[in-house]
Amino acid sequence: MKIPIEPNFRTDPKDYSEEERAKLKTKGLTEDTIGIYSSFHDLSREDLEKEVSLIAKSFGIYIEFNRDKMKLNGVKDWIYMVRLPIPGGGPISSKQWRILDDISNKYTISDAYTGYPSPSLKLTTRQAIQFHHVKKRDLPNLIREVAESGFLTVNGCGDNVRNTIACPLSKYWVFDANSLARKIANYFRLPLDLYLQVFEIPLIENRQFDRESFKYGENLLPRKFKIAIAGVLRTINGKYIIDNCVEVQSNDIGIVPLIEDEKVIGYQIYVGGSMGENNSYPTFSALGLPIGTVVNDSELIKVLDAIVTIQEEWGDRKNRHWARFKYVVYKMGLEWLREKVREHSGIQLGKIVKVDLTHKDLHLGWINLGDNKWAYGIFVENGRLIDGKNGRTKSMIRYIADNFDNLMFYITPNQHLLITEIDQPQKEKIDGILREFNYGFRDGKPYSSLRINSTACVGFPTCKLSFTDSERFLPSLIDELERRGWKDIPVSIGLSGCVAQCSRPALHPISWVGSGYELYMLKIGGGNGSLGEPLIDWDENSIYLYQVPSNRLADVTEALFELYEKNKDISEDPSLVFRLLGNKKIIEWLKGHEKTKDLMKPHKFDRKIEGYREYHDLLRKRLEEVSRYG
Numbered sequence: 001m002k003i004p005i006e007p008n009f010r011t012d013p014k015d016y017s018e019e020e021r022a023k024l025k026t027k028g029l030t031e032d033t034i035g036i037y038s039s040f041h042d043l044s045r046e047d048l049e050k051e052v053s054l055i056a057k058s059f060g061i062y063i064e065f066n067r068d069k070m071k072l073n074g075v076k077d078w079i080y081m082v083r084l085p086i087p088g089g090g091p092i093s094s095k096q097w098r099i100l101d102d103i104s105n106k107y108t109i110s111d112a113y114t115g116y117p118s119p120s121l122k123l124t125t126r127q128a129i130q131f132h133h134v135k136k137r138d139l140p141n142l143i144r145e146v147a148e149s150g151f152l153t154v155n156g157c158g159d160n161v162r163n164t165i166a167c168p169l170s171k172y173w174v175f176d177a178n179s180l181a182r183k184i185a186n187y188f189r190l191p192l193d194l195y196l197q198v199f200e201i202p203l204i205e206n207r208q209f210d211r212e213s214f215k216y217g218e219n220l221l222p223r224k225f226k227i228a229i230a231g232v233l234r235t236i237n238g239k240y241i242i243d244n245c246v247e248v249q250s251n252d253i254g255i256v257p258l259i260e261d262e263k264v265i266g267y268q269i270y271v272g273g274s275m276g277e278n279n280s281y282p283t284f285s286a287l288g289l290p291i292g293t294v295v296n297d298s299e300l301i302k303v304l305d306a307i308v309t310i311q312e313e314w315g316d317r318k319n320r321h322w323a324r325f326k327y328v329v330y331k332m333g334l335e336w337l338r339e340k341v342r343e344h345s346g347i348q349l350g351k352i353v354k355v356d357l358t359h360k361d362l363h364l365g366w367i368n369l370g371d372n373k374w375a376y377g378i379f380v381e382n383g384r385l386i387d388g389k390n391g392r393t394k395s396m397i398r399y400i401a402d403n404f405d406n407l408m409f410y411i412t413p414n415q416h417l418l419i420t421e422i423d424q425p426q427k428e429k430i431d432g433i434l435r436e437f438n439y440g441f442r443d444g445k446p447y448s449s450l451r452i453n454s455t456a457c458v459g460f461p462t463c464k465l466s467f468t469d470s471e472r473f474l475p476s477l478i479d480e481l482e483r484r485g486w487k488d489i490p491v492s493i494g495l496s497g498c499v500a501q502c503s504r505p506a507l508h509p510i511s512w513v514g515s516g517y518e519l520y521m522l523k524i525g526g527g528n529g530s531l532g533e534p535l536i537d538w539d540e541n542s543i544y545l546y547q548v549p550s551n552r553l554a555d556v557t558e559a560l561f562e563l564y565e566k567n568k569d570i571s572e573d574p575s576l577v578f579r580l581l582g583n584k585k586i587i588e589w590l591k592g593h594e595k596t597k598d599l600m601k602p603h604k605f606d607r608k609i610e611g612y613r614e615y616h617d618l619l620r621k622r623l624e625e626v627s628r629y630g
Contacts, residue, residue, distance in 0.1 A: 003282045003610040007315075007322035007331060015318045016219075022051040023159065023219040029058060029194050037198045046078035046136050058220070059195055060084065060156025061139065068461040079109075080134040081462065083156035084146055085163030088181030088229075089127035090410035091420075097401040097409050099149040101394075104131060107138045121394065122458065123383035125503055126226070127165045127411040128156060132462060143199040154195050159220045161188035161308060165251075167231020167243050168410035168418055169361075172369045174240060175232040175257045175264050178410075180297065184227060187301060188214045188308065214305055222315030223323040225308060226251040226274075228413075232259060233361060244357040246413045249273045249287040249529070250504050252325040253307060255300065256355050258293065266295040268355055269303060271337065272329030272622075275501035278321040279515070282607045284615035285506055286326045287531050289622050291334055291341075292349025292629060299347050306344035310337065330618040334625040352630040358528045363412050364452065366427075374422040376430060378439070379447060382456045382471045382503075383415030389442050389475070396437035400430070415455060415503075442475075448487030451478045455505075459497025459514065466497030467514035473550060480554045486561055491574040493557065494526070506532035509574040510560055512553060519547040522556065524586060527575035533612060535583055541609055542602035544587055555595040563589050 008015060016024075025033045039052040048056060053063045060083045065076040084100070086092065092100070100121065108119040108131050122130035134142060146153055155162060166181035195201075228246040235241060240259055248254025254270035273288030294300050307325075314332070316323040329337060342348050364377035378393065385394045400407065400419060404426060410418040422430060434440065440447060457463070459470025474495045481487075494505025497514040505511035505523065511532050512520040522545040526532025535544040548556055560578075563586065570577050578586065591600045 008318040011317035058158030060153030087185035088166040088178035091408040121385040166229035170231025277499040282611035302345040375420040391438040453492035456495040457503035470497035525578040546603040
């Protein structure tokens with residue numbers, strides 16, 4: 001059965017969704033016509049009016065409730081997550097870190113139902129910081145205290161350009177991706193007047209933000225919009241290579257520097273990436289495609305403005321499941337988009353060039369920055385900075401911030417933390433602190449390569465989109481796989497609590513995506529420029545391993561590890577091994593495996609299958625366009 005993906009482009013206002021009508025009432029976040037101020041300051045109720053909760057996202061605030069508690073007593077215990085966008089992941093000074101750490105200690109409450117120790121700071125794949133389990137009474141103070149650090153939570157969530165991410169180390173060599181990220185984020189920042197009014201933040205002189213900026217319309221963008229910038233690293237032999245730690249192709253816009261004679265000579269722009277799907281409609285995850293090149297920062301900003309404007313004008317404002325920019329890109333095509341960019345910006349994009357995006361650095365351990373400067377990358381499991389089974393990591397970072405005022409901190413795009421500007425004499429002292437706080441061990445055992453390379457999003461109990469556990473579950477899954485002897489296998493696992501896939505799981509060779517409570521769907525073959533996809537048998541029109549119980553994930557993952565080990569002579573790249581084997585051979589292997597054969601029942605899921613079928617059909621057409629401009 002054909003279930004078409006038919007976005008409502010250039011939506012007639014009479015067909016606007018509830019979210020679009022709510023945004024219109026604020027005239028682009030400039031007028032409080034729906035009682036935003038009064039709702040946030042009304043402590044007679046713990047939640048927010050629905051329209052206010054929709055607008056609050058652009059202020060970096062999500063209203064949530066503890067779903068474990070609700071299952072227990074049926075009562076919604078309203079709490080809030082506050083997201084602080086930090087373009088390029090930093091820099092965060094030692095003084096700023098102390099402020100943010102103090103905020104977490106005051107306002108991220110301790111609760112047996114969280115499943116992890118509190119307080120905590122959550123580092124994200126978009127180089128942001130999240131404060132979890134915040135009560136409504138504390139929101140205004142928290143937002144004001146964040147502002148005192150020099151940061152703002154605006155653009156943290158919502159239908160606008162989100163936090164611009166970038167390689168955090170590239171700035172130390174021939175390309176300052178971090179500064180470019182801050183420039184782009186500043187350009188696409190939302191109007192501030194209403195935000196400052198609601199949270200009573202003084203508009204001090206250095207926060208006036210008089211600048212050239214993107215002019216958002218009265219109902220902002222149709223959906224969230226993400227921009228990422230790859231970096232440049234110098235290898236041991238002095239060669240410069242592209243560092244794709246940000247996974248540029250998973251974003252609405254990806255920016256890759258072009259290097260010639262150790263200089264940046266321009267940028268290649270990718271469009272149409274997004275991991276999110278929707279199980280109730282035919283949708284798809286997609287990788288961004290190259291659309292062309294520009295020669296400098298000035299042209300780049302003009303082209304970015306044009307692309308975001310095109311999404312603002314064309315994106316579906318009726319159906320939020322088809323409102324991401326990827327549907328405009330894949331449906332309308334790259335030739336159409338190149339011409340629209342020229343109309344809006346006056347710039348004719350240059351030819352597409354071949355770029356190697358396979359190197360992805362996690363930025364962990366000691367890194368020589370040159371000139372007797374060092375950086376150290378701290379592994380933070382799933383981005384949750386706490387004191388727990390992995391040692392006293394949160395306290396360790398605070399101790400370093402308290403005792404070294406010259407250091408700068410950066411959040412990586414893989415949820416870890418970089419400490420930079422370490423002088424040679426400080427290096428030995430930092431090493432001593434790492435040992436003192438027992439860094440590098442989980443329950444007394446050194447971190448395995450499997451643990452270090454795998455990642456998860458937040459999931460239960462707080463994320464209201466999540467079907468099941470993610471952050472709380474992955475560590476125990478790794479524990480079990482380590483117990484079975486797989487700690488050193490060069491295969492990583494991505495895990496997400498739902499199809500929004502915030503942790504970018506489908507860019508790992510093996511990924512598990514929440515499909516129900518304590519149930520997960522397998523996606524296979526992601527990484528190094530390819531997208532992991534469900535285990536579909538296209539001839540049968542069926543999906544296998546769509547709802548695997550959590551207590552069986554170790555069995556399936558182990559069987560896939562064994563399949564990789566039997567076939568690793570094909571390639572050193574696990575994702576390529578799985579892709580070259582293909583779904584039919586993987587299905588055959590799992591049907592014959594003692595630990596998985598009982599799980600191998602075909603699942604008829606027309607919406608999921610047709611969404612991916614349409615993606616492949618459209619992808620073939622778009623790649624033909626790429627070849628014409630390459």
